[in-house]
Amino acid sequence: MIEADYVTTDPDVLAAYSSDQAGFVRAGRPVALARPRETADVVRVLEYAHEHRIPVVPQGARTGMSGGATAVDGAILLSLERMDRILDIDEVDHTATVQPGVVNAVLSKAVAEKGLFYPPDPGSWESSTIGGNVATNAGGLCCVKYGVTSDFVRHLEVVLADGRVLRTGRRTAKGVAGYDLVRLITGSEGTLGVVTEVTVALRPAAEKPLTALAFFHTSAAACRAVTAYLGTGRRPSVLEFMDKATVDAVSAYRDLGFPDDVGAVLIAQSDRGPAAPDDLEAFAVAARECEAMEVFVASDQAEADLLIEARRLVGVALGRLGDQLVDDVCVPRSRLAELIEGIAEIGGEHGVAVPCCGHAGDGNLHPTVVFDAGDPESVRRGQAAFDAIMALGLRLGGTITGEHGVGTLKRAWLETELGEVGLSVHQAVKRAFDPHGILNPGKVIHGKPS
Amino acid sequence: MIEADYVTTDPDVLAAYSSDQAGFVRAGRPVALARPRETADVVRVLEYAHEHRIPVVPQGARTGMSGGATAVDGAILLSLERMDRILDIDEVDHTATVQPGVVNAVLSKAVAEKGLFYPPDPGSWESSTIGGNVATNAGGLCCVKYGVTSDFVRHLEVVLADGRVLRTGRRTAKGVAGYDLVRLITGSEGTLGVVTEVTVALRPAAEKPLTALAFFHTSAAACRAVTAYLGTGRRPSVLEFMDKATVDAVSAYRDLGFPDDVGAVLIAQSDRGPAAPDDLEAFAVAARECEAMEVFVASDQAEADLLIEARRLVGVALGRLGDQLVDDVCVPRSRLAELIEGIAEIGGEHGVAVPCCGHAGDGNLHPTVVFDAGDPESVRRGQAAFDAIMALGLRLGGTITGEHGVGTLKRAWLETELGEVGLSVHQAVKRAFDPHGILNPGKVIHGKPS
Secondary structure, eight states: OOOOTTEEOOHHHHHHTSOOSOSSOOOOOOSEEEOOSSHHHHHHHHHHHHHHTOOEEEESSSOOSSSTTOOOTTOEEEEOTTOOOEEEEETTTTEEEEOTTOBHHHHHHHHHTTTEEOOOOOTTTTTOBHHHHHHHTOOOTTHHHHOOGGGTEEEEEEEOTTSOEEEEEOSSSOOOSSOOHHHHHTTSTTSSOEEEEEEEEOEEOOOOOEEEEEEESOHHHHHHHHHHHHTTTOOOSEEEEEEHHHHHHHHHHSOOOOOTTOOEEEEEEEOOGGGHHHHHHHHHHHHHHTTOSEEEEOSSHHHHHHHHHHHHTHHHHHHTTSEEEEOOEEOOGGGHHHHHHHHHHHHHHHTOBOOEEEEGGGTEEEEEEEEOTTOHHHHHHHHHHHHHHHHHHHHTTOBSOSSSOOTTTTHHHHHHHHHHHHHHHHHHHHHHHOTTOOBSTTSSSOOOOO | OOOOTTEEOOHHHHHHTSOOSOSSOOOOOOSEEEOOSSHHHHHHHHHHHHHHTOOEEEESSSOOSSSTTOOOTTOEEEEOTTOOOEEEEETTTTEEEEOTTOBHHHHHHHHHTTTEEOOOOOTTTTTOBHHHHHHHTOOOTTHHHHOOGGGTEEEEEEEOTTSOEEEEEOSSSOOOSSOOHHHHHTTSTTSSOEEEEEEEEOEEOOOOOEEEEEEESSHHHHHHHHHHHHTTTOOOSEEEEEEHHHHHHHHHHSOOOOOTTOOEEEEEEEOOGGGHHHHHHHHHHHHHHTTOSEEEEOSSHHHHHHHHHHHHTHHHHHHTTSEEEEOOEEOOGGGHHHHHHHHHHHHHHHTOBOOEEEEGGGTEEEEEEEEOTTOHHHHHHHHHHHHHHHHHHHHTTOBSOSSSOOTTTTHHHHHHHHHHHHHHHHHHHHHHHOTTOOBSTTSSSOOOOO
């Protein structure tokens, strides 16, 4: 193994670094963990791995939900967590350049101090890293207005499979010089190269958001309200959905004074400052037209914080129900009601609870399959429900993952989504970047060298 | 050659289809022109070309500025102009699906009738096709607020080099299933595949824009105003720059009553309806802080149309100066003043006029090298100035093309911008898609099969 102070083979440490947050995913047994501080160290790891044909598994904070950072047998785990310096924040060009181990929240706060704003806000933002966000093309609540991570990535430094350093992209607002390798690498989950430096676009700070919340009798009515609201041309900065099971779980965890017979909740935010009350009034009108039971529009920041609280509590409230697999499907917005209804049916058929919440404005839902990891029959039923949800998403013209990525968890389903030609092109691209298949092998696609 | 009613070998027709709008680019001699009506026809052309190793040059409306659609020797020209059907406009999901030959303006008008908006608006929008816009990842005036073509492309049908049909992307607002082949193919100028169907995202219609115009003594002052204005967080829907030479050319073509001593002009638009006057007032404040000579803010639509007229006349006004090469460089916004100043110096050194205008909000400038195509010495000086501008753009941290693409015109400069590793990865990607090098060979990169 490479002799370097940033490499360890301590079995306890390796075990601690072997998994991310994905359910249903078995970790392999790695041979070493490298925690480099500089690009040159990453180059050395890749050169060594290339020479000896050793698999390399790049890792950020291991908060991913699909097994993208999970160890494979015989691999060097390559954690970028120590490469955590913010290299530059440019207040004129509105860009930041960072090492991959910078935590999203650290960057967000640093740019906020300069009156700037880094929008991508995955649920893991307080612990996940920019490198991990780039690897998975992370989304979040703000996407409905601002877009996902890849909409903000301008330039990357990437160590290739053989240790060469690729610098690709641009420092400019626009550019069409050559193929868009930045977009190709963003979201490729460490299978095409190891990102060692990222330049992201920033925006001037938005105003503090105001919030509105609407109760509906049914999910179908809530979905109609989403379409009606977005049809007005307003761009909410958040537009979230929670189904009855999710609302019930939150209410069981903390009494927020919600009515008993709530069938679904929508939460909208606007960060347009003086225009925010208008935006939220338009939301209220759309909700009432779609037979909302009640609509609350915050008139100040304290009320706004209270109304978004229900959404913030979802993770911890669902966590108390049992073991869980947080899924991630995205459908055309017009099919959202069918997706929600279908998921409820799937839960019933397989005898598992599947509370649903998510980013309604994007048609991106997170059904959470609740199961008992200690009961093989419950695990089996959970897995069957998970598969049925993937199939349903595809049947509705959707995708198997809106923002969590493929990893190993959804690799088989990706092949279904891509089809034969799509898979073959993916394999050709993978071979072009990684002819010996050492970069995060078995993630996203099988990627066997031809 | 393929026997089909959509194929011709008539030399006059071939000659008429052999060039796009690029200056300094010599067209090769094609062997045939195919104008298919359906994807199946495109498959047949590619299968034939694959079998016989014949180069294929895909073409839209041939309005490109870099030679991407220019004939190469021995090639089949593959014009998609007859595949011009709008297949679907979805008023709930806000998407449109079109064949590649649909003209941008035709799509824009069709979606406008349904209260929707397709923002990408290249200068050629009244004649260029969506397929061509995708191939070049076209920009336009609206980019400063809405982004470029690739920000709107969701799903593509692509005929690959061997005639297989790839369907890639998604119908959803978000999605991270597999590699982003849509972004890889968008902007690849027909070197990776032939796009035969495009699904684009739409937005609800924007309000009619209002316009403001500011005169400055110097370009430097105008550039400071751009930074000051965008620093406020306002998102103008247009923010255009014109230098003195451009203003003079426009004034010579039509007297718009501009003062004689104008050194630079900025034109801003806002399409935020009731918020537009506020946006433009912020522009006026920023301009005055930066020593604008005069600022005019339109108070109604008629005045707004009058103020943007100057920008609309640039093309025809510059066209009267002589032969021209419209260049396209993009730099970080903080370097815009240096770029403009440097271009003026280059014009002086090489004894050619190089009026500059462009998308100031994006740092994307179009210096127009004016020369006499009938005078070899003038051509030589024009080319030298063109090269010097590319070098200057790169020196300022910019890119050799913000929105016009590489084609053959900038291929050598692309190699400089990409560097050795970047070029090698480009070649590997090209080989993965087109192992025999039949797709638009010699465009973007040399792309020799290894």
